Amino acid sequence: MNPDIKKEREGPAFDVEAVTNLLDGGRDVTERRRQLEALVENDPEFLSQPLSFLSQSGRYDHAIKRCARMIQQIKKLGLTDPKDISLYKRAVFCGRPCPLDLHLGMFLPMLLNQATEDQLEHFFLPAWQCQIIGTYAQTEMGHGTFLRGLETTALYDPRTQEFVLNTPTVTAIKWWPGGLGKTANHAVVLAQLYTKGTCQGLNAFIVQLRDLETHAPLPGIIVGDIGPKFGFNDVDNGFLKLENVRIPRTNMLMKFAKVEEDGTYIRPPSDKLAYGTMVFIRALIVSEASYVLAKACTIAIRYSVVRRQSQQTPGAPEPQILDYQTQQHKLLPLLATTYAFHFIGNYVSKMYQNISESVDAGNYSQLNELHATSAGLKAFTTWIVVAGVETCRMACGGHGFSCASGLPELYTNSAPSCTYEGENTVMMLQTARYLMKCVGLVRNGILLEGNVMYLNPAFDNRPRLDPQSVASLVGAFCDRASWMVTHVSQGLQSQLNCGKSQKEAWNNMLVELVRASESHCHYVVVKTFAEELEGVQDSGSRAILSSLCHLYALHGITQHSGDFMQAGVLNGEELEQVSKILRTLLSSLRRQAVPLTDAFDISDVQLSSVLGRHDGNVYNALYAWARTAPLNKSQVHESYDKYMKPLQKSKL
Numbered sequence: 001m002n003p004d005i006k007k008e009r010e011g012p013a014f015d016v017e018a019v020t021n022l023l024d025g026g027r028d029v030t031e032r033r034r035q036l037e038a039l040v041e042n043d044p045e046f047l048s049q050p051l052s053f054l055s056q057s058g059r060y061d062h063a064i065k066r067c068a069r070m071i072q073q074i075k076k077l078g079l080t081d082p083k084d085i086s087l088y089k090r091a092v093f094c095g096r097p098c099p100l101d102l103h104l105g106m107f108l109p110m111l112l113n114q115a116t117e118d119q120l121e122h123f124f125l126p127a128w129q130c131q132i133i134g135t136y137a138q139t140e141m142g143h144g145t146f147l148r149g150l151e152t153t154a155l156y157d158p159r160t161q162e163f164v165l166n167t168p169t170v171t172a173i174k175w176w177p178g179g180l181g182k183t184a185n186h187a188v189v190l191a192q193l194y195t196k197g198t199c200q201g202l203n204a205f206i207v208q209l210r211d212l213e214t215h216a217p218l219p220g221i222i223v224g225d226i227g228p229k230f231g232f233n234d235v236d237n238g239f240l241k242l243e244n245v246r247i248p249r250t251n252m253l254m255k256f257a258k259v260e261e262d263g264t265y266i267r268p269p270s271d272k273l274a275y276g277t278m279v280f281i282r283a284l285i286v287s288e289a290s291y292v293l294a295k296a297c298t299i300a301i302r303y304s305v306v307r308r309q310s311q312q313t314p315g316a317p318e319p320q321i322l323d324y325q326t327q328q329h330k331l332l333p334l335l336a337t338t339y340a341f342h343f344i345g346n347y348v349s350k351m352y353q354n355i356s357e358s359v360d361a362g363n364y365s366q367l368n369e370l371h372a373t374s375a376g377l378k379a380f381t382t383w384i385v386v387a388g389v390e391t392c393r394m395a396c397g398g399h400g401f402s403c404a405s406g407l408p409e410l411y412t413n414s415a416p417s418c419t420y421e422g423e424n425t426v427m428m429l430q431t432a433r434y435l436m437k438c439v440g441l442v443r444n445g446i447l448l449e450g451n452v453m454y455l456n457p458a459f460d461n462r463p464r465l466d467p468q469s470v471a472s473l474v475g476a477f478c479d480r481a482s483w484m485v486t487h488v489s490q491g492l493q494s495q496l497n498c499g500k501s502q503k504e505a506w507n508n509m510l511v512e513l514v515r516a517s518e519s520h521c522h523y524v525v526v527k528t529f530a531e532e533l534e535g536v537q538d539s540g541s542r543a544i545l546s547s548l549c550h551l552y553a554l555h556g557i558t559q560h561s562g563d564f565m566q567a568g569v570l571n572g573e574e575l576e577q578v579s580k581i582l583r584t585l586l587s588s589l590r591r592q593a594v595p596l597t598d599a600f601d602i603s604d605v606q607l608s609s610v611l612g613r614h615d616g617n618v619y620n621a622l623y624a625w626a627r628t629a630p631l632n633k634s635q636v637h638e639s640y641d642k643y644m645k646p647l648q649k650s651k652l
């Protein structure tokens with residue numbers, strides 16, 4: 001083991017295993033996770049060369065091979081608990097996307113959430129057994145955000161009791177669905193339903209795309225891969241053109257909305273129920289966000305204690321780069337953010353579970369709050385995680401730019417999370433819409449509960465900020481959110497008072513509306529982090545997590561100091577005090593950085609990074625990695641004889 005990283009692990013101020021157990025949700029969960037990871041890491045069928053050495057086709061082939069092996073093993077091991085399956089899948093793909101993500105993550109949940117009993121009977125088992133492999137085909141070339149603008153049509157023909165599906169224009173072509181290009185043989189297609197001459201809006205239809213024996217596209221189905229992307233190239237994101245494709249009436253998912261045999265349309269209790277699976281995935285994205293940032297922080301922090309660079313004192317050894325305050329300022333707040341996002345991920349998962357149970361019981365009253373919260377936190381966490389991965393990459397200097405670091409791959413695979421499942425700006429504006437409605441309720445004398453209580457009148461007037469107190473810092477984030485949400489609603493009102501239409505006023509305030517939503521989400525994250533600490537039994541874990549919560553809050557204030565000063569929450573002198581305490585915390589947490597990343601318990605296989613190796617032996621591993629790179633298969637590349645040699649001989 002590299003002596004520097006060995007020293008970093010001597011005498012942590014807390015019990016690393018206890019924090020690992022806490023992050024996992026208990027010692028038994030840690031044991032189970034490690035057991036499942038070992039099954040993968042000891043399975044020779046899952047051994048592979050570095051993915052960055054493969055072509056797009058090679059990567060897809062590699063991914064499909066792992067999918068097939070994973071499904072076989074899940075059956076053979078008798079894994080039925082969704083948590084086990086999720087942990088096993090994460091171990092197989094090391095957190096990378098895979099061609100079956102949409103089948104497992106959206107197609108199956110659509111069946112479970114939107115299919116009738118008969119439809120479940122017909123489709124679910126074959127889909128669970130992967131005879132049917134599905135995707136979620138909603139986005140079109142011309143529309144991803146504006147769902148009511150989708151152009152694909154499903155015309156009901158009562159004579160044959162079938163729907164006829166078409167993508168009538170080039171912009172109607174389904175574009176992006178994961179697994180659509182080469183993997184899926186079915187899709188849930190979102191289309192505008194027409195029956196009895198009336199458009200009844202978006203509904204979900206199960207469409208078979210390919211022959212179950214030959215996998216060839218069926219008549220009227222033109223399908224393929226959309227080509228290489230910025231990343232995410234293990235997945236065959238595809239396109240789908242539909243030309244008069246006929247499906248039985250019973251292929252429309254009819255748990256909520258219905259089309260009767262004569263074409264009569266029965267409206268659903270809420271037209272947003274059809275959007276339910278997107279909310280599920282947004283909540284899942286929030287719960288996954290922390291894992292991405294945990295990997296990036298582990299790589300960058302481990303590398304930062306083995307990398308020595310420059311000379312502070314002539315003749316003295318070069319310092320570890322984590323000793324530089326700037327390196328600590330880049331990485332330690334991100335480490336604190338990783339822990340903060342772990343807890344907010346748990347929070348959103350619980351919220352989704354509770355409200356879904358209410359919806360199943362026919363109570364739709366909290367759908368809006370779940371949508372607003374999951375949409376806002378999905379945007380808030382993914383924006384910060386993706387930017388954080390890039391900060392970690394840059395903090396590793398030149399080797400951070402090498403695929404050997406694992407950071408470019410982590411960035412390009414996580415970057416689309418800011419776009420898919422609801423483009424982040426649009427999601428923040430959905431949260432803003434909810435917050436503005438809450439302000440309206442308060443104006444009508446209604447008292448609010450939960451995370452928006454700060455909008456109630458005379459929400460307690462707080463003493464001046466005490467930057468040493470986490471509770472006081474949470475209060476500061478609360479006051480910032482209250483001021484920003486109230487301020488933007490006043491801005492909207494003044495636009496209306498000047499005669500602007502609702503649409504114009506709204507558009508003129510979009511930037512402020514997004515900022516207000518971000519401040520609301522930031523408050524919810526800080527508040528949740530602080531509340532979670534109260535439940536931590538182990539005193540050492542509670543102490544270190546409190547320091548991380550303190551750092552997260554202080555850093556948030558310094559990063560958004562303008563908001564806090566505009567809101568009157570703190571003044572220049574108090575801001576200086578906050579920065580001073582932050583710097584002190586950076587220095588004290590520096591010694592705990594490696595143990596705090598070890599607590600994530602991410603194996604070298606999962607991490608897929610030469611720079612983030614647990615043993616810190618980076619340089620020999622980097623040299624060995626480069627020696628096996630494809631371009632080094634021959635000492636003289638074939639292009640030399642083809643092009644350079646003739647050029648050199650040509651005596652120009």
Ligand SMILES: CCCCCCC/C=C/C(=O)SCCNC(=O)CCNC(=O)[C@H](O)C(C)(C)COP(=O)(O)OP(=O)(O)OC[C@H]1O[C@@H](n2cnc3c(N)ncnc32)[C@H](O)[C@@H]1OP(=O)(O)O
Pocket residue numbers: 101105136138139144145146147148178272275276278279281284285288367368371372419420421422423426430433434437
């Ligand atoms: C770890 C997982 C790996 C995943 C791999 C990647 C998989 C990626 C898959 C995809 O990308 S699937 C496609 C995702 N696409 C989207 O998310 C589309 C985003 N757009 C929308 O959701 C909607 O268009 C919109 C922006 C919400 C607007 O919808 P609409 O125009 O119908 O509504 P409005 O007129 O704006 O009214 C809003 C109204 O409706 C309520 N509402 C909107 N959505 C929901 C919802 N999902 N659930 C509940 N309620 C919803 C909203 O609160 C407003 O209510 P009121 O204010 O009117 O009360």
Ligand SMILES: Cc1cc2nc3c(=O)[nH]c(=O)nc-3n(C[C@H](O)[C@H](O)[C@H](O)COP(=O)(O)OP(=O)(O)OC[C@H]3O[C@@H](n4cnc5c(N)ncnc54)[C@H](O)[C@@H]3O)c2cc1C
Pocket residue numbers: 102136137138139142143144145146175176177178232237416419420421422423424425426429
């Ligand atoms: C890797 C990846 C995987 C995907 N997988 C799937 C999948 O499996 N199934 C599927 O159906 N789709 C999938 N998608 C598509 C994805 O859901 C859409 O790309 C996403 O919903 C954004 O829509 P868009 O691409 O039309 O962007 P647009 O909405 O065109 O966004 C472009 C810009 O316009 C702005 N904008 C748009 N509307 C508004 C507004 N009302 N107010 C303010 N600004 C606005 C946005 O903020 C953004 O800056 C995937 C996309 C990617 C990148």
